[in-house]
Structures are given as C-alpha cells and as structure tokens.
Amino acid sequence: MKPAPFEYQAPSSLDAALDLLSDRGGDAKVLAGGQSLIPVMNFRLAEPALLVDINKLAELDFIRRSADGGLEVGALTRQRRVERDPLVAEAAPLLHETIPFIAHPQIRNRGTFGGSLAHADPAAELPAIAVALRARFRLRKAGGDRWVNAADFFGGLFTTSLEPDEILVEVAIPPMPAHTGWSFLEIARRHGDYAQIGVAALVTLDDAGLCREARLVYLSAGDVPIEAREAAGLLAGQEISPEAITAAAEKAAQEIRPFSDLHATADFKRHLARVITGRALRKAVERVNGRTTG
C-alpha cells in the first residue's frame, strides 16, 4: 500500500508544467488534488515515472462570472470552494446542489474541479453534471489552446480526449436558460459512497408551460456519463404530466447502459434509474414553477 518510486516536479508556472509534459508526457501524470490518483498509486495500479504537481499554479484556481452570464471555473479550484461559492449557487444551482454528494468534506477539501473531470470516472458526479450543463473544457498544451464540449471529452472508462501533453485548465459553464428547473439525485448505500445510480435533470418550460427542453444525464450508468436523449425527447413540446414523467422514466431506464457490480445488478440499477428519474423530473418542474411564479 505504498506508491512505487517516482520523480516529482512542482513547477511554479503553467508554461513550465506544459514544457515538462511536452518532454515527458508519455510517462508523466498531472497531480492536482490527488484524491483518486494517489489511492491508485498506493495500490500500484498506476506507477507514473514523473508526477507534475500543479498545486502551485494559483492561476488555475478561480471562479468567475463569464461575459454571457455563465461561469468560468479554474481546473485547480477545490471542490469545497465550488460548494461554498455564492456565485456558483446563483449561476449554476445544479452544480451547487451536486457537490455535497461528492465523497466527504475531507476529500472535497483537496479534490479539484478539473481533476475529477480529467479522471473521468463514470461513477463520479462532476462528469455527468458537466455534460448536463453543456460545459466546455479548455485544454492547453505548449503550442496553444483548444476547447472541447463535455460530451465529446469523455471517451470511455477513465478515458478522455486529453493528449499526454495537455492540461485541462478551465471549464466554461453557459448560463442557465430562463424558466429552467433542476435536480440532482443519487442512490448510495451510505452518503459519500460511489452511487449505484445518479441523475442530473434539467427542465426548461416555455411561456405556455410546455416543455421546451429536458436533459437527463446519468452517472454509474455506463462507461461514460450517459445522456438519455430519447427519454428527454419524449417530453419536448409536452405538458410534463405524471403520465409523461412515467413514460420518460421508463424510456431512460432502457436507454442507460449500466454494468452489474458488487453492489447492484444492471437490472436493479435500471429500476433505480426509473425511480429517481421520476423524482428528479418532478423536483425540476416544481423549481421552474417556483421561479416563474416568483
């Protein structure tokens, strides 16, 4: 339960970190909060030759309002800071509601926003939230930047579109459309454990009270965050009645691709998905109405 030896560098500028990765990217890992990386190193499931510790890069630790009214979050921002920031609660209430479900305060004090995304654990909350919020990720390497949509970033189990010489530096979250309600729910044996299933729901209503757009994104439901587009599509243009919610929940349970594991069979996860989809949609609709009626 001790990590294998490695070389350690803690550059004091992002450029220096990117230079290290461009020279040694293939055998290097970026160390941010380390709350997933160090456990796998303790188990010797990962034995990087070089750790590039980015914790000195204060320039990657920020939360600010973007020009379009959305949010910009630096990759090194601790999850605990995101949890407590009033700007996040106002501009991205779905994200605010979700953070307390991530592990425990001891973990969130170290764990970073970008680290959880780059780790790409399909059982983690933040990747699903990023997809639901249509977040965009800024990836940087020595030559320059590129932006990737959250849905395109996650390629498979612990796999992303990050190249070995790139660092995720910033996440841009667009503003929430008007008349939108949200809900995050997950089922876990104990608070803070990996969820057996979880869902992020967003519902936007039009002036007539019909569904303009719904989004349903699941964690622990496949090898990446799974968006149930068909289920959400059943709601579009409809009144979100109890019958419509039941139909959408049924469709979502078919659309997800969960694996059986020690804690739950795939069938049981589908059952749980059906139940929490209904609850999440009802809560989201309640919140739109809460907003529109003031």
Added chain:
Amino acid sequence: MNESYKVSLTVNGQAYEREVEPRLLLSDFLRHDLGLTGTHVGCEHGVCGACTVLFDGEPVRSCILFAVQADGHAVTTVEALAPGPEQLHPLQQAFWECHGLQCGFCTPGFLMTLVPFLEENPDPSEDEIRHAISGNLCRCTGYQHIVDAVKLAAERRRAPAETEG
C-alpha cells in the same frame, strides 16, 4: 529515482525541516519521521478516515497526500488537541464520557474531522452530525455513542457555564 526533497512545514505549531522521498505519504511522515503516532493509518486509500489531519485548518486524509506536498503548509494532528498532559480537549472529554470509543483506532480521525465541523456548525442536528462523520469508519461503536458525544460537546460549547461542573 530515490532522490529526496527538502520540505519545510509546521506541525502543531512547530516548524520542521526534513529530507523526504517524494513517494512518502504524509501519514507515514507524521508517524515515522516526526514520531507523531496519534495519526492512525487504516485503509491507505482514502476510505476509512482514520488518518484525518488538518491541512491549513481543513480536514484532509493524510494517506492520500504526499509529505512533499506539505512543503510550506501547516498541519495539525490529534496531538495538538489536549491542552496538556492529564487534560482532554472538550470533544475528547465528551467522547470519553459518552463511550464514543472502544478500541480507539478510529478516534483521532473522528476528532480531527469533528473539531472543525463544530466550529462551523455550533448547533448541529443529528442528521448533520451523521453526515459529517460519514467519511470516518468505526467498527466498534455502531456510531450511536459517537453521535451522543458530538451532541454533548456541542451543547457544552454553546453554553459552557450551564453544563460545567
């Protein structure tokens, strides 16, 4: 490969400077290099919470943090809680009175989680207490007496005059 790095840090208010291998975990540094064996090592992968210490005042798992990362930071361990020999911190006193421990292995982690929790939540509900300790495992008590101890410590903290003596 086994190169060592110099770290300067404060532990329980005292400054230390040591040479460490980068793979040395903070938990092992505290126990083996500094002899502060109050921090217990359970699972070594961030699940059990026994190794919880304060890092710049916030509770963290010392088994999933490298000692080299503590360079320039302040660490607080369970040894800092009691004001002196033969004396207990009020939370330790409450654990003792309520039978909040049996074997005691998990206790330092519970204490280091709960001290900052009570500072932020002086009047926690039972539900909030149970959430706060959800990241610490205890295999003896069934948690009930730990919850009782936190309630007692919180009560005394709010109204020291009423409950003292």
